Amino acid sequence: MKIIARDLRSIIKGNPFGILERRKNRSSRRRTKSRGPILDIGCGTGTVALYFAARGESVTAIDFVDEAIRQAKEKAKRQNAVAEFFVKDFFTVGEWNRKFANVIDSGLFHIFTDNTERRERYFQVLEQVLEPGGRLYQLTTIQLMPFTQQEFEGLFPKKGWTLESIREFVAEVTPEAAAEHPGFNWNSWFTVLQWNG
Numbered sequence: 371m372k373i374i375a376r377d378l379r380s381i382i383k384g385n386p387f388g389i390l391e392r393r394k395n396r397s398s399r400r401r402t403k404s405r406g407p408i409l410d411i412g413c414g415t416g417t418v419a420l421y422f423a424a425r426g427e428s429v430t431a432i433d434f435v436d437e438a439i440r441q442a443k444e445k446a447k448r449q450n451a452v453a454e455f456f457v458k459d460f461f462t463v464g465e466w467n468r469k470f471a472n473v474i475d476s477g478l479f480h481i482f483t484d485n486t487e488r489r490e491r492y493f494q495v496l497e498q499v500l501e502p503g504g505r506l507y508q509l510t511t512i513q514l515m516p517f518t519q520q521e522f523e524g525l526f527p528k529k530g531w532t533l534e535s536i537r538e539f540v541a542e543v544t545p546e547a548a549a550e551h552p553g554f555n556w557n558s559w560f561t562v563l564q565w566n567g
């Protein structure tokens with residue numbers, strides 16, 4: 371599934387990363403006021419990762435599917451974008467010894483609908499890769515996480531985390547994704563959580 375999160379973009383325009391604070395100087399138009407390195411988890415073919423890379427952010431992206439990463443690297447080359455892509459299981463990134471100020475999850479967490487253990491482990495891994503004060507930006511489709519908002523919020527750990535915002539929106543998808551998942555309900559939650567460390 372390839373989610374292009376129109377709303378993610380508009381929230382980003384609302385400036386969590388300050389990405390649109392372009393300089394007046396044309397030569398530095400693509401430079402940004404970065405809020406630190408980004409890790410995209412379950413990046414698929416890299417759509418979201420490359421969106422940020424094109425805006426001058428430092429982006430690392432992982433997916434455990436070789437073919438997805440191969441395509442992501444190819445796309446990066448075509449777009450002349452600089453981003454790191456790795457074939458990696460998300461559940462191993464805690465052993466990686468790298469920290470990020472931002473983690474983007476566009477469609478990974480919602481895979482663990484019926485798996486409490488995986489959901490809990492997910493947050494333990496994030497605690498290892500996020501810098502203290504770092505944020506998780508998460509897009510979750512409601513069809514795959516069919517809970518009330520209150521139940522959904524109950525999936526997030528309380529200790530060490532602050533739920534900064536959560537809102538419902540309809541994700542915009544590529545024509546290929548729409549064709550692959552006919553009738554899918556793209557209503558989603560966009561959630562921002564801060565890891566206090």
Ligand SMILES: C[S@@+](CC[C@H](N)C(=O)[O-])C[C@H]1O[C@@H](n2cnc3c(N)ncnc32)[C@H](O)[C@@H]1O
Pocket residue numbers: 371372373374411412413414415416417418432433434435438458459460461475476477478481
């Ligand atoms: C719904 S797709 C989202 C792809 C991309 N983030 C996007 O928004 O277009 C979920 C992705 O998570 C990847 N994935 C699932 N479990 C994973 C894991 N344990 N480690 C790394 N990637 C995983 C899948 O291979 C798939 O590419």
